[in-house]
Every structure is written in structure tokens, then in C-alpha cells.
Amino acid sequence: MNVLIMSDSHGLTDELEEITARHKDEVAAVIHCGDSELQADDPGIRSMWIVGGNCDFDGGLPNELVKEAGPYRFLIAHGHLHSVKSTLNHLKYRAQEEDASIVCFGHTHIAGSEIDGNILFINPGSIRLPRVRPERSYAIISLEGKQADVLFYDFSGNPIKALEKTYTFA
Template sequence: MKILIMSDSHGLIDEVEEIKLRHQQEVDYMIHCGDSELKAADQILSGMDVVKGNCDDDEELPNEVIKEIDGCRFYITHGHLHNVKSTLMNVTYRALECNCDIVCFGHSHIAGAEMANDILFINPGSIRMPRMRKEKTYVILELENSTATVHFYEVNGDIIKGLTAEFILKDG
């Protein structure tokens, strides 16, 4: 099972469409963690689970999505309502409340993946304005049995080998 995860595209249309087209035949789900600055009904976002970021003004976008994919419960949020730029504690509590295994979020524009409290946290970075590194990034998450492999890609489709990380998920 493969899941495309992006965030913080801040009005980019061509790049979002190119990423979707590039991977549409290999991924099973697509997620946008907010700050698309597009309307929920925008064709560019079709086929994606999308949440509302602090720069999104469409009230049709939800603040969070909880979804089960391949036996894993996902908590999808932008992160601004959980203060993720300062701490993961608040979003951790929410993920625990919802019995989620994986948290997908954005807001900080900092690409990274880490495991804490038996929860995998994934921030795909930003495909427009990255912070802490020069590459504009997104993620393809590969789930196989209880292993989650997080592959980071540059906006042009090149994999960033040094950022790939593998995690063992808790048994459900």
C-alpha cells in the first residue's frame, strides 16, 4: 500500500497536478495536509483527502480527517490548531484520543518523520517554501505488514535518499 502525502503548496497548481499525475498509477491514496490555498471543490484536489490549513479560507475543508487505510488509523491535520511548530504533544494527545497509528501534518514546512508513543508522525515539508532544507518536498509512505517506509521526494520527482526512513508500527 502506498500513500502520497503533501502539504503547504500555497497556491501552486501545476506542481500539485504534476505530482499527482507522476504517482497516480503507483499510489492507493493521496493526502494534502493543508495550506493548498485552493477551494475544496477545486479539481486539482480531487481524489485527495484534504484538510484546512491556517492560510485556507474555504469552510468546506475539514480541520481534521481520521481515516483507516490498510489496517492503520491515520490522523490528518494541518497542525496549526495543535501548535506543532512548538511541540508534538497536543497532536499526540489527539492521535491517542482517536486511537491513530499515523499522524500526517504540515504547517512548519519542515520535512521529517519520527516515531513517538508508538505513533508515526510524518510532515512532508512544503512543495513551495521549505524550511530547514533547500529541497521542496513531499512523501510517499509505503505500508507493508507492520513496516512503514517514508520516502521523501523533491518536487521534480527525485527521491531524497538520505531522508528515507523505516519504522515498525505497533500491532493493531
């Protein structure tokens, strides 16, 4: 099972649709980790699991979502309310409270993934304003059994090999 993860699109609409269309036949769900700057009823995000970020002013977007895909429980948050620019501990504790094994977040605009305490953290970066790396990025997590392959792509759909990682859940 594959899940597409995006964040920090900051007003882009055509680009969201392009990325979603590119992978529509290979993913079971699409996550947006906030700062879309779109209204909650915007057709481009209606089918996504989406949360609000610090630049989202539509009160219709939740601060967090907990969703299940197969045997996996996802905690989705933008991160601005969890101090992700200084620590992932607040998100880790929140994931433990929700019994989530995968946390998807944004806010920093820095693409990356790591596992801590059997909780996988994924930040897809930003498809508009990347930081640290030059690529506008998004991620796809491929889940099979206890294995998670986290793959990153630039805006055009080219793999970012340096960020790819495989994790095993205990």
C-alpha cells in the same frame, strides 16, 4: 500499500497535478495536509484527503480528517491548531483519542518523520516554500505489515535519501 503525502502548496495547482500524476499508479490515496489555498471544490484536490490550514479560507475544508487505508488509521491535520511549531504532544494526544497510528501534518514546512509511542508522525515539508532543507518536498509512505518506509522526494521526483527512514510498529 503506498500513500502520497503533500502539504503547504500555497496556491500551486499545476504542480499538485504533476506530482499526483507522477505517482497515480503506485499510491492508494493522496493526502494534502493543508495550506493549499484552493477552494474545497477545486478539481485538482477533489480526490485528495485534504484539510484546511491557517492560509485556507474556504470553510469547506475540515480542520482534521481521520481516514483508514488498509489496517492503518490516519489522523490528518495542518498543525496550526495543534501547536506543532513547539511540540507534537497535542497531535499525539489527538491521535490517541482517534486510535490513529499515523499522523500526517504540515504547517512548519520542515520535512521529516519520527515515531513516538507507536504513533508515526510525517511532515512532508512544502512543495512551494521549504524550510531548513532547500528541496521543495513531498513524501510517500509505503506500508507492509508492521513496517513503514517513509520516503521523501524533491519536487522533480528525485529521492531525498537523507530523510528516508524505516519504522516498525509494535
